[in-house]
């Protein structure tokens with residue numbers, strides 16, 4: 001049987017979160033956290049609504065997943081996020097010791113790779129999953145903002 005739980009499958013769920021952010025006028029970034037093919041956290045950027053620069057999708061998913069698991073470490077978990085994490089989120093992900101990060105589009109301005117932020121040595125990274133879809137959503141968002 002074909003495993004339906006691919007990185008694309010879960011990234012689509014993260015993209016749905018990004019679309020929810022878009023609809024609220026938030027920068028459209030979505031994230032989910034998965035353990036054993038089960039989604040335990042889903043969130044999207046809420047920096048406008050909460051008036052909080054730390055309310056990135058990843059930060060909320062980290063908190064929600066730790067609450068669900070009843071422990072602060074996210075060992076065995078995978079984060080799916082539509083955009084490359086920033087330094088702040090990469091720092092939080094470091095502390096979480098999360099096992100895997102899958103992201104879509106790269107962020108050439110504020111992404112952690114360019115900034116030289118180190119992830120936890122145990123964290124595996126996959127990138128470019130549904131990157132075009134995530135990047136298009138961002139482009140559409142900023143194009144509408146400029147109108």
Ligand SMILES: [Zn+2]
Nearest residue numbers: 056085086089
């Ligand atoms: Zn961030």
